[in-house]
Amino acid sequence: MSKGRGSGSYRSAISGRYVTAKHGKASPHTTVRESAGPSGSSSPHYRSAISGRYVTTAHGKASPHTTIKES
Template sequence: MSKGSKGGGSYRSAISGRYVTAKHGKASPHTTVRESAGSGGGNGSHYRSAISGQYVTDAYGKAHPKTTVKES
């Protein structure tokens, strides 16, 4: 499985939006989000906090682009 696949769980940088290695994701928990297979939170796009892993409002996500990830 490649780094970028969403297989069993991968990490995404909140700063760049790119997939990162599991080693980097674990070493940088405040700026990466762990994504599990099938995660999406419903329809449309949402923002997720890299710090808590929780979904946040669009306003919060837009105001904190380095610690949130926009999921489609």
Template sequence: MSKGRSGGSYRSAISGRYVTASHGKASPHTTVRESPGTSGTSGGHSRSAISGRYVTTAHGKASPHTTVMEK
């Protein structure tokens, strides 16, 4: 899947790689849907794959399989 198509793409919280939309929908607790648009303007942040909310850096490091580091 190419990044930015059809309203966003999915990324694995475990590997950090982009995955297909069907895999992303089948594994909602370990994938994050990324919206298209500008990114990376304010540095890196951790986001929970489960809730979709931004979490502290400490929580992101403590839960590497369920959080994604966004640049």
């Protein structure tokens, strides 16, 4: 299983846990591929598991199974 914030790791939008690359590729609508490196911001942001784009806080809170909270 892929652990940590290494290059190309996947995280479930539903549970927030890291998943294997195989699972991440098989479930693109509910997993987010994370990049290595610092986020650059101190406030949390939400990102869509479907598009990979950042979304508003309201949308992130309203869609907990398809968005991921990044701090």
